[in-house]
Amino acid sequence: MTVTLVPSLPTLSTPSRPDPLGVLGVPGEINLDHAASAPCARAAADAVTELLPWYASVHRGAGALSRRCTLAYERARQTVADFLGARPDDHVIFTRNTTDALNLLARALPAGTTVVTFAGEHHANLLPWPRGSVRLPVPDSPGGAVRSLDAALAELSRDARPGLPVLVAVTGASNVTGERWPVAELAQVARRHGARILVDAAQLAPHAPVDLAALDVDYLALSGHKLYAPFGAGVLVGRADWLDAAPPYLAGGGATSHVGAGTHEVRWTTGPARHEGGTPNLLGAVALAAVCTALAAADRDALHAREQALLARLREGIAALPHVVELRTFGPDAPRVGIVSFVVAGRDSADVAAHLATAHRIGVRDGLFCAHPLARRLLTEAAARSGRTDLPPTALRASLGLGTTESDVEALLTALATLP
Structure with a gap:
């Protein structure tokens, strides 16, 4: 028998960086791809390590291990509910990720529901919805989004059959540009027209507090792997009535109270x-x-201020490079989280990403970021805005997070300025 030796992975460490979760990382590697998957928080790793010796089935056994695991699972549900400001009668359903959560809700919609989205959404918030859904054009400002939704819902109220439900599905922050959407204002519009609203908080929750009750939204979805808990869990949180009336998302054990012979x-x-x-x-x-607990105890205002300072430096540095063009949907001063997408004129984005990785040990994302309609539109607009005809058909994305340092940002800017 031939044995193939697999090289050992680099030792993980907790960097001496100003973050309350102690995110794990590999020394020397600069991770600017948090929007795809954030690194693991020490709090998450420690919670898993503590529970592993007790690992057993949930809701299935009478033994001490199973009872402890069941308690841990249900406590986790309550912790997530508290972190997201869930109302007492909301359901917190654990899923695999945001995509899974949105597909679950799509399957639970009452018959005849019209879903209203914007064309700037991630594919997870474009593709699951039923035929007949309304897709609004990408607005040029947060105020434009509010006005567009108001007009669309007013038209639906006139034309749709009375009594059929309407769901507005919108992102909290763009995974392409980081721009924040006016969720509270959109929720007010939805309420005025008798519609419900879902927020895709996958990119917003890692950067800012999200509170269902305060925002007055009906449903919220997010991914653990973008929130420093990369263990394959997400959540759908929201109103119970549609969820309790819908067929089970997965038919099987645990979803039943009785199965007969028929x-x-x-x-x-x-x-x-x-x-x-x-x-x-x-x-x-x-x-x-565990991550929710750690973030709830942190000074979120201080974390936000620090991220905004890093973001401002990154955008300022990109603007100073004549061959680099930033992508944006709204105006340059629109609120945003720590995500910046850009193109390098005359250079293939995949080649640039590979060069950053091999020559500078900087990890960024390249492509269209699972938001093809939006990314292609922004690339066209960037070409028109910059007057350049040599922009590539795909983009690069740098995304910041807990643990990102000033030197990380400067390293990226220097690498972009000195591309061979």
């Missing part, structure tokens, strides 16, 4: 368990809850 002799449970069939991702839920 083919259709099944009584499905209500509550989160209805949509969590099968053995749940205990470690993912516990890791996500």
Whole structure:
């Protein structure tokens, strides 16, 4: 038998960086790809390590291990609910990620529901919705988004059959540009027209507090792997009525209260368990809850101020490079989280990303970022705005997070300025 030796991974360490979660990293590597998957927080890793010796089934056993794991799982659910400002009668359903959560809600929509989205959404918030959904053009400002939604919902109120539900589905922050959307104002418009609203908080929650009750939104989805808990868990949080009335997302053990001998002799449970069939991702839920606890205890205002300073320096540095053009949907001063997408004139984005990785040990993302309609539009607008005809068909994205330092940002700017 031939044995192939696999090289050992570099030793992980907790960098001496100003973040309350102690994100893990590899010395010498500059990770500017947090928007795709954030590094693991020490709080998440420690919570998983502590629970592993007790690991057992959830909701299935009477032994001490199973009882402890069941308690940990349900405590995690309550922790996430508290972190997101869930109302007492909201459901918190653990999923794999944001995409899974949005698909779950799409399957739970009452018959005849019209879903209203904007064309600037991530594919996860474009593709799951039923036929007949309304896709609004990308607005040029936050105020334009509010006016566009108001007009669309008014038209639906006139033309749609009375009594059929409407759901507005919108991102909290763009995964392409980092620009924040006016969620509270959009929720007010939805309320005025009797519509419900869902927020894709995958990119917003890692950077800013998100509170369902304060925002007055009906549903919220996010991914643990973007929130420093990369153990394969996400959540859908929101109103119980549609979820309890819908068929189970996954038919199987745990989603039933009774199964008889007949083919259709099944009584499905209500509550989160209805949509969590099968053995749940205990470690993912516990890791996500641990990060929520750590972030809830942190000074979010200070973290926001620090990120905004890094973001301002990055955008300022990019603007000073004549061969680099930033992508944006709104005006240059629109509020945003720590994400910047850009193109290097005359250079293939994939080649630039590869060069940054090999020559400078800087990790960024290249492509269209699972938001093809928006990214292609912004690339066209960037060419028109800059007057350049040599921009590539795909872009680069640098995304900041806890643990990103001033030297990381300067290293990227220097690398872009000295591209061979």
